[in-house]
Amino acid sequence: MVTRTIRRRPQWVTAALWILVLVYGVALAFIALWPTYVDVPARPMLDSITAEWPLLTFARIEFIANVLLFVPFGFLFTLILRRGHYVVLPAALVVSVAVEACQVLIDERVSSLLDVVANVTGACVGILFAALIRAARR
Numbered sequence: 001m002v003t004r005t006i007r008r009r010p011q012w013v014t015a016a017l018w019i020l021v022l023v024y025g026v027a028l029a030f031i032a033l034w035p036t037y038v039d040v041p042a043r044p045m046l047d048s049i050t051a052e053w054p055l056l057t058f059a060r061i062e063f064i065a066n067v068l069l070f071v072p073f074g075f076l077f078t079l080i081l082r083r084g085h086y087v088v089l090p091a092a093l094v095v096s097v098a099v100e101a102c103q104v105l106i107d108e109r110v111s112s113l114l115d116v117v118a119n120v121t122g123a124c125v126g127i128l129f130a131a132l133i134r135a136a137r138r
Contacts, residue, residue: 036109
């Protein structure tokens with residue numbers, strides 16, 4: 001008979017993860033619900049990058065940014081919740097759709113289904129990173 005020892009995570013680690021979730025949530029809300037495009041200050045730099053590398057279009061940069069925006073979502077919630085990978089992906093989809101629905105109400109923002117795809121992709125990457133960390137610890 002095989003027995004498994006269940007290792008409990010130290011409380012300070014759980015507390016630290018929840019603090020990171022809080023910080024991430026505030027940052028996500030600011031970025032997603034800011035009344036104007038958040039990349040306006042970086043526009044000159046983005047224009048020079050896209051001029052230097054024509055294959056790296058603004059649309060591709062925006063897609064990559066949306067993927068990266070949701071990597072912490074998938075990563076943190078998968079680590080916090082024991083069986084998180086089952087609920088994190090649907091939760092990321094719901095949060096992403098909610099963000100895009102809110103952006104419809106903001107005059108200078110644009111809602112996009114492609115953003116939802118990028119966000120969920122980012123959450124998948126975060127889930128994968130968390131799964132790799134869990135597997136390495138075993």
